[in-house]
Amino acid sequence: MWDEESDESLSRRERQVIGIVMKRGRVSAREIGEELPDPPTYSAVRSILRLLVEKGLLVKEQEAGRDWFSLPVNAGKAKVGALRGMVRKFFNNSAPEAAMALLGQKNLKLTAEEADRLLKLIGEARKK
Incomplete structure (x- = not known):
């Protein structure tokens, strides 16, 4: 679950992935890989997603043989959590x-x- 402490423990790539999911809502690993700057390998994207699911920051659903990832909370709460982390870190x-x-x-x-x-x-x- 996203909370104000979540952003502090995320790597740059994890934050990028969360940002893509926040923007798109529900995405596949391939779609995330296509949007990442300097895209890592597909298996690296899958590893990042697995870690984010283990941390409870993303949920994974299977549909038609494909894995889909989304936020476990609404985007508004996730945005507030990310903003709190930025305010704490930079201000x-x-x-x-x-x-x-x-x-x-x-x-x-x-x-x-x-x-x-x-x-x-x-x-x-x-x-x-």
């Missing part, structure tokens, strides 16, 4: 620092609704 566990880094980008475009939602979340955080 010294400071959500405000991470938010300021994202919001400070020159090419950032927010809709009025997105800006309102952010302001609401900031207001709620101040009350805590």
